[in-house]
Amino acid sequence: MSKAPCSNIQHRGHSSTSETVPFGKIGNIETRLGEVNIALNLEVATATALEGSTGQPQAINASPKIIKKITCLGSGFVGGPTSAVTAFKTNLQVTVVDLSAARISAWNSEDLPIYEPGLYEIVATVRDGVPFDIDAFLETSSESVRSRVSSIDTCDGIHPEHPMRFSQAQRGPNLFFSTNIEKAIEEADLIFVCVNTPTKKNGIGKGTAADLGYVEAATRTIAKVALESKIVVEKSTVPCRTAESIQEILKANARPGVEFDVLSNPEFLAEGTAITDLLFPDRIIIGSMSTPSGHRAAASLAEVYAQWVPRERIITMNLWSSELSKLAANAMLAQRISSVNALSAICEATGADVNEVSYACGLDPRIGPHMLKAGPGFGGSCFQKDIFNIVYLSEALHLYQVADYWRSIIKMNEHQKERFTKRIISSLFNTLRGKKIAVLGFAFKKDTSDTRESPAITLVNNFIAEGAHIGIYDPRVKEQQIWTDLLADGIDPQRLKSSVDICQSPYDACDRADAVVIMTEWDEFSNKPSNHPVGTLVAVSTVTETSLNRVTTPEAAATISQAHLHTPPKTPPIPLAVLPQKNLVGHDSNNLHIVSVKPRTTMRERLDWARVARSMKKPMFVFDGRNILDGPELEKLGFRVEAIGRTGVAFRRARDCA
Numbered sequence: 238m239s240k241a242p243c244s245n246i247q248h249r250g251h252s253s254t255s256e257t258v259p260f261g262k263i264g265n266i267e268t269r270l271g272e273v274n275i276a277l278n279l280e281v282a283t284a285t286a287l288e289g290s291t292g293q294p295q296a297i298n299a300s301p302k303i304i305k306k307i308t309c310l311g312s313g314f315v316g317g318p319t320s321a322v323t324a325f326k327t328n329l330q331v332t333v334v335d336l337s338a339a340r341i342s343a344w345n346s347e348d349l350p351i352y353e354p355g356l357y358e359i360v361a362t363v364r365d366g367v368p369f370d371i372d373a374f375l376e377t378s379s380e381s382v383r384s385r386v387s388s389i390d391t392c393d394g395i396h397p398e399h400p401m402r403f404s405q406a407q408r409g410p411n412l413f414f415s416t417n418i419e420k421a422i423e424e425a426d427l428i429f430v431c432v433n434t435p436t437k438k439n440g441i442g443k444g445t446a447a448d449l450g451y452v453e454a455a456t457r458t459i460a461k462v463a464l465e466s467k468i469v470v471e472k473s474t475v476p477c478r479t480a481e482s483i484q485e486i487l488k489a490n491a492r493p494g495v496e497f498d499v500l501s502n503p504e505f506l507a508e509g510t511a512i513t514d515l516l517f518p519d520r521i522i523i524g525s526m527s528t529p530s531g532h533r534a535a536a537s538l539a540e541v542y543a544q545w546v547p548r549e550r551i552i553t554m555n556l557w558s559s560e561l562s563k564l565a566a567n568a569m570l571a572q573r574i575s576s577v578n579a580l581s582a583i584c585e586a587t588g589a590d591v592n593e594v595s596y597a598c599g600l601d602p603r604i605g606p607h608m609l610k611a612g613p614g615f616g617g618s619c620f621q622k623d624i625f626n627i628v629y630l631s632e633a634l635h636l637y638q639v640a641d642y643w644r645s646i647i648k649m650n651e652h653q654k655e656r657f658t659k660r661i662i663s664s665l666f667n668t669l670r671g672k673k674i675a676v677l678g679f680a681f682k683k684d685t686s687d688t689r690e691s692p693a694i695t696l697v698n699n700f701i702a703e704g705a706h707i708g709i710y711d712p713r714v715k716e717q718q719i720w721t722d723l724l725a726d727g728i729d730p731q732r733l734k735s736s737v738d739i740c741q742s743p744y745d746a747c748d749r750a751d752a753v754v755i756m757t758e759w760d761e762f763s764n765k766p767s768n769h770p771v772g773t774l775v776a777v778s779t780v781t782e783t784s785l786n787r788v789t790t791p792e793a794a795a796t797i798s799q800a801h802l803h804t805p806p807k808t809p810p811i812p813l814a815v816l817p818q819k820n821l822v823g824h825d826s827n828n829l830h831i832v833s834v835k836p837r838t839t840m841r842e843r844l845d846w847a848r849v850a851r852s853m854k855k856p857m858f859v860f861d862g863r864n865i866l867d868g869p870e871l872e873k874l875g876f877r878v879e880a881i882g883r884t885g886v887a888f889r890r891a892r893d894c895a
Contacts, residue, residue, distance in 0.1 A: 299529070301536035302468070308425035309333045310455045312340055312414065314351055314511070314618070314687060315472060315504050316431030321356060322515035324363040324412035326545040331363075332413045332421045344414040352686035352713045355512035363412035419462045427468040427538065429502075430455050430483075434473050436622050445629040447476050447622070456483050460490035463497070468534045470500045474619060476626050477561045480524070498534035500525050501556050503563035508617060509684030521551045524559025564623045568643060571620040573608040575649040581611040581882030582656060591882025592864055611882040613692040613756060613862040614653040616681025621647060621690055654692050657881065658699045661860050664879055665752060670704035673854075675750040677743055677844075678757020678863075679711035679719055686713040692862075693756040694722050701728065701736045708738045708746035712759060747849045751858065758863035761843045765867050850874045 309320045312335040324331040335341050343350035345364075349357055361367050415421060422428065432451040437443050452473060459469060469487065471480055480499045487497040501524035506514045521542045525535035539551050554562075581591040591611045599606030615621075624643050631640035662669055681691035688694065693709075700707050709719060716739045723733055740746040743762070747753055755762055850857060859871055861880035868878040879885040 299532040299536040301540045302426065302533060304329060304426045304468075304537055304541055306330045306332070306425050307427050307429065307541075308421040309429040309431055310418070310422075310458075311335060311429075311431035311433070311473075312337075312344055312350070313431065313433065314353075314508060315506065316429065317344065317349075317351060317360075318353055318356055318506070318511045318515060319429065319431065319472065319504060321359045321363060321412060322512065323541070325359045326516070327541065328411060329541070330411050330413070332415060332425070334415050334418045334421045336416070336418070338416050341414045341416050352684075353508070353511050354684050359512065360412065364410055364414070366410045418458065422459055422462040422467075423464060425467060427470060427541070428459060429470050429472050431472045434475055434622070436625055442629055445625040445632075447626050447629075449475065449479065449482075452479065452483070453486065456486045457490060459497070460487045463495050464492065466496040466498075468498050468500060468537060470502045470538060471560070472502055472504055474503060474563050474567075474623060474626075475560060476630055477557050477564070479560060480556045484526075496530070498526070498530050499556070500531075500534055500538055501559035502538060503559060505563070505566060508687050509682055516545070518546055518550060521546055522559050522562055523551065523553045524556040525553060526556060564626050567619050567623040568627055568646070570608050571615055571624055571650070572646050574610075574612070574615045574620075575646045575653075577609045577611050578614065578653040578881075579649055581653075584882045585660075585884060588884050594882075611864060612653075612758075613657045613696065613881065614650045616690040616692050617687060618689040621650070654695045654699075657692075657860070657862060658696055660879060660885075661696075661752065661754065661858075662703060664858055664860070664877070664885065668703070669700060671706075672751040673706045673708060673749055674700050675743075675746040675753045676700075676707055676709045677711075677746065677753060677755050677762050678759055679709055679714045679722075680757050683758045683760065686715070686718070688714055688718055688722050691722070691756075694726070696754065696756065697723060697737070698726050698728060701733065706736055706738075708740050708748075708750065710740045710743045710746040711757060712761065743844050744848065744852065748852045749854060750852075751854050752860060753849065753853075753858070754860045755862050755865060758865045763843070763865040764846050764870055765865065846871060846876075847874055850876065 307320070307323065307329055309316045309331065312320075312333045316333055316335075320331045320333045323329065333341075333344065340350050344360075347357075349360065430452065432455050434447045434449060434452060437446045437448045452471075452475060456469075459467065469483065471483060480501055484497070484499045487499070491497060501522075503522055505519065505522075521539075523535045523538055525531040535553050539553070542551055577591065577595050580594055583589065584591040584594060595609040595611065596606070598604050599609050624646055627643050628640045631637070631643065661674075665672060676693060676697060679691060679693045680686060680688055681693075697707055697709065711719070719739050720733075723737065724730060738746075855875075857876045859866065859876045859878050861868070861878060864880055864882065866878065866880065868880060868883070871878050877885070
C-alpha cells in the first residue's frame with residue numbers, strides 16, 4: 238500500500254517563507270478517500286530551537302501521549318465553548334472547573350451563563366446525552382453562519398447539495414462542570430488554562446500591561462495538586478514569553494518525579510460565531526519548547542484536534558511565535574476596523590458612502606472584504622486589551638515608534654465613539670437635556686451576550702452626562718449586566734437609576750423617544766429584506782427541558798434541580814453539518830456523522846418600524862451605528878436617518894439645493 242507524503246501538519250519557523258518540513262512518525266492510521274485506501278504517516282512538525290535558532294526546521298521523532306481526560310480551568314467565553322466542542326467532537330472526558338459556584342451552577346442548568354449560537358445544543362448533547370435532530374437548525378440558523386458552513390464544506394470537497402446530516406447514535410455524557418478543581422487537575426492528562434487576563438488597573442503598566450495574576454494562581458494550583466506529569470496548555474491570551482514564567486513556576490513547585498510540558502495553543506474565536514469557529518477552525522496553532530518532551534506534548538495535543546480538524550490546518554511553531562500570533566492577529570483586525578472608521582469620517586464630510594468604499598476596497602484580493610464594516614467602534618474583551626499588550630511590550634523593548642503606531646488604533650476607536658456622540662447631539666438641535674434616547678443593542682456585536690468594552694457603554698454614559706433619559710433594549714444581555722457595566726464607569730447609582738430604563742421590548746424603549754440609536758446589529762432591528770421565509774418573523778430555536786434523570790453526577794443533579802424551572806435560552810443554533818472524519822480508523826469519508834437534542838422553534842418579530850414611528854416624538858431621528866437599515870424606506874415613514882459613514886439629511890438637502 239503506497240504512502241502519502243509526510244505533510245499532514247505544517248510547521249512555521251523563523252524564516253521569511255513558509256514551508257512544509259519533514260516530520261517524525263507518530264503512527265499509521267488508515268483512511269478511505271473515495272475508493273482508495275491510503276495509509277498515512279501521521280506526523281508532527283518540529284519547532285525551531287528557541288535560542289540560537291537558524292530558522293530552519295529540524296526533523297524529529299515524537300510519539301504522542303495518549304490523552305483520555307482533559308480539564309479546563311476557567312468557564313468563560315473561551316473555556317466553556319472550547320470544552321463543549323472538544324467533548325462534542327471526541328470521546329474524551331472533558332471537565333470544566335471554576336471558582337465561581339454560581340457560574341458552574343449556570344453551566345449545569347438550561348440557562349447557560351453566556352449566549353452563543355449553537356452552544357446550548359452542543360452542551361446539552363455532551364453534558365446530558367440527549368438525542369438531537371438538526372433538520373430545524375438548517376432553517377433557523379443565521380444566513381452568515383449558513384453561508385460560512387456551506388463555503389467550508391464546498392472548499393473541503395463536499396458537494397454543496399449534500400444533505401449535510403451530522404449523525405451519531407445517542408451518546409453518553411462526556412462533558413462535566415464542577416467546582417472541585419483539585420480533583421479535576423489530579424485526573425487530567427492535559428489541562429487547558431482559560432483564565433482571565435485583564436489589563437492592569439494599578440501599578441506599573443497600568444492601563445496597558447496584562448494582569449497575569451489569574452494565570453499565576455492557576456499555575457501554582459496545578460503544581461501543588463498534580464501527582465503525575467501533565468501537559469499544560471496556555472489558551473488564555475497572554476503577552477509573549479508568558480510560557481517561560483509558567484514553566485518556571487511549575488518546575489519550582491512540582492512534586493518529586495512530576496514533570497510538566499507547557500504548550501501555547503491560542504484561540505482564534507469570534508464571538509457570535511464561536512461554535513462554527515471551533516467546528517471549522519481556519520488554523521490550529523500549537524507552540525512548544527524545542528525539546529523531545531515539548532515535541533511529544535505538541536504531538537499529543539495535535540492528536541486531539543486531528544479527530545475533527547484537517548491535518549494541514551494544525552500548525553506547530555515555537556512558544557513565543559505562538560503567543561505573539563494571537564496578539565498580532567487581533568491587533569491587525571482592530572487596525573482594519575479603525576481604518577474603515579477613519580474613512581467613514583471622510584465619507585460623511587464629502588458625500589461618499591463608506592459601504593460603497595469598503596466594498597470597492599474589499600474586491601481587491603490583497604485586502605479582502607472582512608472586517609471592513611464601519612461602526613461606532615470595536616468592542617469585546619480582546620482587541621483593545623491585546624493592542625495594549627503590544628504597546629506595553631514595545632515600550633519595554635524601547636520600540637517607542639512601534640508603540641505609538643499601535644496606540645493610534647485605540648485613539649481612533651475612542652475618537653469614533655466621541656464623533657458619533659457629537660453627531661447625535663448636533664442633529665438633535667445641540668442638546669439632549671430632557672430628551673429620551675432609545676438605545677437598541679448593548680452587546681458589543683450581534684449573536685453574543687458579551688458587553689465587555691461595548692461602545693454602547695460609552696455612548697449611554699455620554700447621554701447621561703448630557704442630561705438625556707435613556708431606554709435600553711438588548712435581546713440577549715441580562716439586565717444586571719447592563720447595570721454593572723454602566724456603574725463601572727463611576728457614575729452615581731441614583732443618577733443612573735433615574736436616567737436609565739432597561740426595557741423588555743424595543744417598543745418600550747422607543748415609546749415617546751426623540752431618537753433611536755442602533756448600537757448592535759441584531760437582525761431583528763433591520764428593515765432590510767429578510768432571508769427568513771416567514772414574513773417579518775425571525776425563526777429562533779429553543780431546546781426542550783432536560784430531564785433530571787439525564788444528569789450525570791449527584792453534584793450536577795443537585796445543581797440542576799434548583800435551576801430546572803429556568804426558562805430555556807432562546808438560542809438560534811447553527812447547522813451542525815461537519816466534515817468527514819478523514820483521520821479516524823474505519824470511517825468512510827462519505828459517511829457523515831450525526832448529533833442529538835430536540836429543538837422547538839419559536840418566532841421573534843422583526844422590529845415594526847411603522848409601529849415605532851407612531852409612538853415617537855416628532856421630528857423622529859434614527860442614528861444607525863451599524864449600517865443595517867434601509868434609510869430611504871425609513872424616510873418614507875417620516876424618520877430622519879443618520880448613518881455612520883454616510884451623509885445625513887441636512888447634508889443631502891444642502892447638496893441638493895446647491
